[in-house]
Amino acid sequence: MESHVECTQCGVLMTTWCADGSPTRYYQCPFCKRTLCSAYDEVFQRGALARRVVAPVRVPAASIPEASREDKRWHEVKGRANRWFARLEAEGSRCAPAVAVAVAARVPA
Secondary structure, eight states: OOOEEEETTTOSBOEEEOOTTOSOOEEEOTTTOOEEETTOHHHHHHTSSEEEESSOOOOOGGGSOOOOHHHHHHHHHHHHHHHHHHHHHHHHHHHHHHHHHHHHHHSOO
């Protein structure tokens, strides 16, 4: 029997999946992306990250929490920062050999 799991941070039911023939089931919150594994039963017993619920609670679509304006803005800023760091990393790897050769040329033997 499949049990239903609720994220304690977001208060919503977590999605669930498992590999064919595997007794291990995985759960993921659709909002905070927290992922849990059924192999670690102590997580569910303590109820810190998620808790098992007897029956799924039917929540009207209007009451599903939506990201705040601040959360959306923070997500946008993090995306820009990630792109900037990726660009710096790419430029750094292209420039690194040239810098190493220039430094080696200055070092007296």
